[in-house]
Amino acid sequence: AAGVIQSPRHLIKEKRETATLKCYPIPRHDTVYWYQQGPGQDPQFLISFYEKMQSDKGSIPDRFSAQQFSDYHSELNMSSLELGDSALYFCASSSTLPRQYFGPGTRLTVL
Amino acid sequence: AQTVTQSQPEMSVQEAETVTLSCTYDTSESDYYLFWYKQPPSRQMILVIRQEAYKQQNATENRFSVNFQKAAKSFSLKISDSQLGDAAMYFCALLFSGGGADGLTFGKGTHLIIQP
Numbered sequence: 001a002a003g004v005i006q007s008p009r010h011l012i013k014e015k016r017e018t019a020t021l022k023c024y025p026i027p028r029h030d031t032v033y034w035y036q037q038g039p040g041q042d043p044q045f046l047i048s049f050y051e052k053m054q055s056d057k058g059s060i061p062d063r064f065s066a067q068q069f070s071d072y073h074s075e076l077n078m079s080s081l082e083l084g085d086s087a088l089y090f091c092a093s094s095s096t097l098p099r100q101y102f103g104p105g106t107r108l109t110v111l
Numbered sequence: 112a113q114t115v116t117q118s119q120p121e122m123s124v125q126e127a128e129t130v131t132l133s134c135t136y137d138t139s140e141s142d143y144y145l146f147w148y149k150q151p152p153s154r155q156m157i158l159v160i161r162q163e164a165y166k167q168q169n170a171t172e173n174r175f176s177v178n179f180q181k182a183a184k185s186f187s188l189k190i191s192d193s194q195l196g197d198a199a200m201y202f203c204a205l206l207f208s209g210g211g212a213d214g215l216t217f218g219k220g221t222h223l224i225i226q227p
Contacts, residue, residue, distance in 0.1 A: 042220055043156070050212040088154055092156075094212075098144040098161065105154055
């Protein structure tokens with residue numbers, strides 16, 4: 001069965017640079033969620049989209065923005081990167097509540 | 112605000128034995144879902160089991176079962192016949208079922224060690 005695809009899987013950036021993470025949900029899933037998991041921490045909800053509209057917002061920094069496109073894929077844009085942004089970023093998708101299917105994550109390292 | 116508390120940072124169990132992981136939560140909502148997720152060293156988030164708050168019957172999935180005490184806001188996970196592959200971080204999570212695309216609220220996790 002098709003799963004959530006995230007790209008890239010690994011990303012290394014310098015401080016103050018910009019990064020874009022991409023998420024391709026499971027086919028026919030209309031809802032996308034983004035989570036950030038720092039080292040040794042639990043995942044923290046950032047933001048979600050339903051039918052291309054922002055649905056819920058968590059602890060997403062103002063330096064981050066996201067959107068969902070007409071083909072339902074989503075991108076998380078991160079600017080002015082800081083060392084503390086180094087984390088595993090998960091995308092999850094769903095079609096109906098309550099189950100969210102998680103992707104493999106993108107590991108971002110900020111040097 | 113919703114909170115999820117896992118009071119056991121680490122648990123250890125002998126292979127083939129039974130272990131119970133604890134989770135308590137706090138929410139003002141009446142309709143919600145509770146989950147246990149497993150995160151092995153690969154870091155993939157794997158759904159173990161799910162419980163709807165409106166259901167009194169405890170969920171079971173093969174060797175995994177929960178003890179859901181709604182009044183006490185407690186949601187523990189029991190793993191029977193522990194196997195080496197069960198070694199992982201286990202996260203308890205809460206989801207408000209208000210109909211929107213709400214995010215999961217996770218606990219801090221319990222690191223489960225399986226001793227051969």
